[in-house]
Amino acid sequence: MEATITLYVDGGRHDLTVDTRTTLLDALRDRLGVTSPKKGCDHGQCGACTVLLEGRRVVSCLALAVAHDGARVTTAAGLAEEGRLHPVARAFVDHDGFQCGYCTPGQVCSAVGMLEEVAADWPSHVTEGLDAPVRLSDEEIRERMSGNLCRCGAYVNIVAAIREAAR
Template sequence: MDSELTLRVDGVTHDLEVDTRASLLDTLRQRLGVMSPKKGCDHGQCGACTVLVDGRRVLACLSLAVAQDGHEITTADGLSADGEEHPVHRAFVDHDGFQCGYCTPGQVCSAVGVLDEFARGWPSAVTADVAAAPELDDAEIAERMSGNLCRCGAYKGIRAAVAQSNAAGSGAGTDPAGRSR
């Protein structure tokens, strides 16, 4: 059974008719040609398909496209505003936070989501005092990014990129494209 829906992806509105069983990932890649989110495991275990839906991290392989009707979807490609590199992109380059690059789009989207969650004061599983504002140290970054796997093992660079982005304020009070809210 097909359903009509509207997806706003990286600032562009798309009116589609899709099978109600189609994943957001397959819809993005196969119907819209948006190749930034990758199909890694297709079971929600690797994070290569991570996108931002209304600014929150979502595994696109586990989300139905029809569930995202009317929502704002941002991929790693859509993070750049007006052709300018997003600060998280720059930090990944600065710290060699990628090797083969397959997981990088999901890692970048997850990092943007992590920075926003941290800026909102949301604790993680390793936050010592959930009533206090968390400190974004290496353990916090590792825990918050743990849903994104890197088969090349670039975790040290990824954590350094998230830390640099946090120090630069690349999440607090901004939308996914890095613009002030």
């Protein structure tokens, strides 16, 4: 079973025909050659495939491409503007927030989406009280980023990078 859909990826329009089983991740990587989002677990547990879908962070491996016809997708590569790294990506470089780098595009997209959520004053599991403004402590960063695993264990530097980018 096939369907023809349109995706707007990192500012570019793509019309493509996909098998209905195709995930957004596979459409991006295998059909459009957009390899910034990575396939890790392919079950929504590791976060390596995180992209911004209509501005919100999601795991692209559990999204069916056919269900997101017409959607606007931003990957970590698409966050750069005029050849300059996005401030969050820059902070990952400055703080050595990775080792092998495989999880990094997902971490960066997740952090960008997460900082928007904090700006919108969304509480988290560790936020003290549901009515107080969120203060982005290291504990908050760790909780909010728990959907992104790093097998190299670069968490300390990832937290430092996000802490700086949040300033």
